[in-house]
Ligand SMILES: Nc1ncnc2c1ncn2[C@@H]1O[C@H](COP(=O)(O)OP(=O)(O)O)[C@@H](O)[C@H]1O
């Protein structure tokens with residue numbers, strides 16, 4: 001069966017943390033594995049970190065730069081070097097690759113999102129393995145994914161991938177950071193991300209010396225990907241051949257089960273076919289509830305309504321500065337919404353004089369834009 005497989009490898013697996021030199025045997029094994037998957041009929045995308053780490057090693061810098069300008073300059077040095085190595089090694093196996101550098105804005109605007117989607121599809125159709133990274137050299141803070149775990153999850157969602165592998169320097173997720181907690185318990189299967197809060201899993205707030213985000217960003221990535229129906233696995237970068245074993249059913253790493261997608265076709269229709277006729281501006285709490293927690297939109301989180309529309313029309317949901325974050329079908333007209341924005345759901349029947357829907361846009365009728 002041909003599957004779409006996104007593999008993300010972190011700096012901590014690509015380089016030797018003490019010297020900053022490339023971990024050549026890991027990279028070679030990764031390239032052999034991905035090429036083998038491709039020639040077996042799968043569509044493969046590699047999301048590779050390492051531009052900053054490799055750039056630092058090339059320039060003799062011994063720690064990750066703090067200033068934005070230096071980081072961007074170093075990434076420009078490292079990205080070229082990284083691609084040179086990938087291209088040499090993949091070419092020795094006759095596997096064509098492509099460099100795809102993205103910023104968050106590329107997946108935020110509908111037209112650019114579709115453009116990115118079409119380019120990926122064309123590359124995959126040509127049998128190419130796209131090698132993706134954040135466009136660190138030009139991305140400004142507000143328009144960054146910020147870490148490649150999130151970037152890989154967004155790419156996996158964009159392509160409706162079957163698998164997302166997050167390769168890192170630990171073999172799986174533990175109940176606490178195994179570096180500092182020798183008693184930390186391994187976690188093999190996560191059926192619902194919210195289980196982790198119940199299990200009180202500690203993720204720290206940063207990773208290894210060269211990594212970004214540690215487990216926090218991997219779990220955030222697993223949330224995005226599994227919500228889009230992508231099975232996500234955290235496993236060890238040092239053994240890329242484990243990817244093949246996992247695909248064959250071996251229980252390695254931590255598996256996050258994909259959430260059922262009963263509304264997939266409907267959501268695709270909302271995202272692609274409907275023309276939005278109004279705009280709802282949301283406060284930060286509502287943006288987080290929708291984008292991170294997968295919740296419905298309530299009147300309390302809306303700050304402004306633009307355009308004239310009826311109930312059941314499609315609208316854009318925007319953040320405070322007007323960036324599109326989602327699209328959805330509204331349960332109220334613009335005239336009704338003008339009366340109830342910012343108000344608690346319990347107040348709505350009194351304000352409108354009748355009992356309407358509890359949500360303004362139900363999550364089944366809401367599709368994130370990036
Ligand atoms: N609960 C946990 N389970 C496993 N690893 C954890 C946990 N909490 C924090 N970590 C740390 O996360 C690190 C991996 O993150 P990071 O360095 O950002 O890797 P990468 O470069 O692969 O993205 C591990 O080395 C580990 O120390």
Ligand SMILES: N[C@@H](CCC(=O)OP(=O)(O)O)C(=O)O
Pocket residue numbers: 009010011012048049050051052053075133134136146147148149207210211212213214
């Ligand atoms: N885009 C950056 C990587 C950022 C990042 O998420 O790094 P990592 O935690 O090592 O996956 C780079 O190429 O250095």
